[in-house]
Amino acid sequence: MDRVVLHATAGAGGNGCASVHREKFKPLGGPDGGNGGRGGSVVLVVDPGVHTLLDFHHRPHATARNGKSGQGGFRAGSGAEDLELRVPDGTVVFDQRGTIVADLVGAGTRFVAAEGGRGGLGNAALASPARKAPGFALLGEPGESRDLVLELRSMADVGLVGFPSAGKSSLVAALSAARPKIADYPFTTLVPQLGVVSIGGEDGVVYTIADVPGLIPGAAEGRGLGLDFLRHIERCSVLVHVVDCATYEPGRDPISDVQALEDELARYIPALGGALAERPRLIALNKIDVPDAAELAELVTPELKERFGWPVFPISTATRAGLRELSFAMGEQVRAHRAAQPGAEPTRVVLRPRAVDDAGFTIEPDPQLPGGFIIRGTRPERWIRQTPFDNDEAVGYLGDRLARLGVEEALAEAGAEPGCPVTIGDITFDWEPSTPAGVAVALSRRGTDRRLAQSTRVSAAERKAAKLERRRHRTDEELAAEVEQADGEPR
Incomplete structure (x- = not known):
């Protein structure tokens, strides 16, 4: 058997934990939710002792384990081990379009067929001066799933x-x-x-x-x-x-x-x-x-x-x-x-820094939704997958991250108007410009975001300021001015 189809599915990352430390005689314990563990990857490894692809013919589906979810008390979830599949020397890996993605030659050569998902951050890692006790945690990223064609090409002289x-x-x-x-x-x-x-x-x-x-x-x-x-x-x-x-x-x-x-x-x-x-x-x-x-x-x-x-x-x-x-x-x-043949050269470490004008995402008009836009990029799409949309505070945190990345400014420059549909990954939402990123936002109870549901109720600080204003001693000129303003006639 020298040609098989491999269905590789990597493990998903574990979810982060949203927890607050509670202990007697220790008030304001703060968030203590741990991060989720990373999912296992599917890796092809060249083994000189393997001479055929027969095992993949009988078991074409390879699925790695998922990472564990985080727990309270700053306990991070354990990461899953990579699933290593042994292949013969001379195996060539093709994608679904028939393009060569790897040529596995030499004992010990490794190729990551499917990358494991990242674990989600717990609320302890999400705490900041503006958000001291986050009421949410990030979800684990799904593992990569790929269909690959493995071909064995003999290593003969x-x-x-x-x-x-x-x-x-x-x-x-x-x-x-x-x-x-x-x-x-x-x-x-x-x-x-x-x-x-x-x-x-x-x-x-x-x-x-x-x-x-x-x-x-x-x-x-x-x-x-x-x-x-x-x-x-x-x-x-x-x-x-x-x-x-x-x-x-x-x-x-x-x-x-x-x-x-x-x-x-x-x-x-x-x-x-x-x-x-x-x-x-x-x-x-x-x-x-x-x-x-x-x-x-x-x-x-x-x-x-x-x-x-x-x-x-x-x-x-x-x-x-x-x-x-x-x-x-x-x-x-x-x-x-x-x-x-030229002599073997030592492996060199290649550094590819990001260009100074690379924003990390692109914006293009949506061909299906009039007036809409599609945002593509590794980080925005990953953030969408990790956000629990049933939590208002998590949605507000996503808005802050996108604003810090420059998405809102880029949308405004592209001609986006408030209320236009914007698609990131599998999620489409109506764009409403939010407050500038980095500004401290007063939150209500944990798990909510005031920017998503504005309230007309007078706050305690406003009531206190009005009370102090009423009790402040006024001069005769100030009292006369107030009476004149109320009656509308000069005194």
């Missing part, structure tokens, strides 16, 4: 290409300890088979060869097992054309077979980059243990060298004739390719 039943599996079995299935019918090999070849003793080279499904004309357009075959030779540094010299099919000969294989390779465009036409080639004329095949191989060898310019090796996997020369030639090509 040498790729064997050829028509079905050309003897590729027999060649792998003769050169290495691999034992692929061998039969006398086409498309015996349905999945890639890897073998390890060691030549030259201590100073020699060790390389891997891949026996992949057979190739037929039209494979680049998806005929037969062509795409399954071509996918696995993208990483190979050397390609070996295995030609059946003992076939009795009409219209086939070694020269036309090699040309047909080259035509299919030219039509296929590797997704990982690089052209297959630039890879070194070798030609192996197989089955020379058959007398007619040996005569044909001797006849076409000069023409193959003249036409393609590649080394040609008559071989027989049954009698092992010519295998030593072929294995050494493949080893030399692999050695030369490895020497030409």
Whole structure:
């Protein structure tokens, strides 16, 4: 199994806690709600001990655990552990649009398939001089959910290409300890088979060869097992054309077979980059243990060298004739390719500071609501997801955050009018300009916001000021002025 669909769902963050400390002989204990824990992420990790994607075929859904909610007494919720999924070396990850998002090569390479949600802040973390005892806490952020396509592309040095039943599996079995299935019918090999070849003793080279499904004309357009075959030779540094010299099919000969294989390779465009036409080639004329095949191989060898310019090796996997020369030639090509590769550079830390003119959000007209606007941005959308809209004070806190970010000023510059619909994430609300951010706002009972429900009731401070004004001693001139103002006639 070398191609599967993975449904990855990360864990949601835990909710924050809204709590006030209550203890005997300790009045005004203040908020003590803890923060929620972070949700677990779904992470793909390359494991050299894994060689297939079969586990994902049987269990395509991967769901990480959620974070725990915060509690009173400043107790934060515990974060969930990441769900690590082991994948083979050479796994390529695609998104739903077919774009490569990760190429997992090398033991220990990690890729976050779905990011866990952040935990919500408790009211202890939300306390400020203007809001000393918040009556709300933020919700945990939902975990990311993604559908990804995993493809396994063999990490082999040498790729064997050829028509079905050309003897590729027999060649792998003769050169290495691999034992692929061998039969006398086409498309015996349905999945890639890897073998390890060691030549030259201590100073020699060790390389891997891949026996992949057979190739037929039209494979680049998806005929037969062509795409399954071509996918696995993208990483190979050397390609070996295995030609059946003992076939009795009409219209086939070694020269036309090699040309047909080259035509299919030219039509296929590797997704990982690089052209297959630039890879070194070798030609192996197989089955020379058959007398007619040996005569044909001797006849076409000069023409193959003249036409393609590649080394040609008559071989027989049954009698092992010519295998030593072929294995050494493949080893030399692999050695030369490895020497030409640039040395591995240490991982560099890349810092990407935010631009000075980057506000962190964008405003665009709403195509569905006349006069409306849509606000897009990582922080505004995250704040919307974390706000409990059944709490008026939490909605007021959201308004303060958006104002501090500059959303209200940007809406005014974009021509927004009070009452116009504004959409952020999944929430659409009528925009009403609020007080400037940072101004201390007198709150009523906990969990409410006076800006959302204005009251005409006279406050205690106003009543006290009026009482002091009434009791203040007035001079004769002030009393006369008050009587004159009340009667409307001068005295």
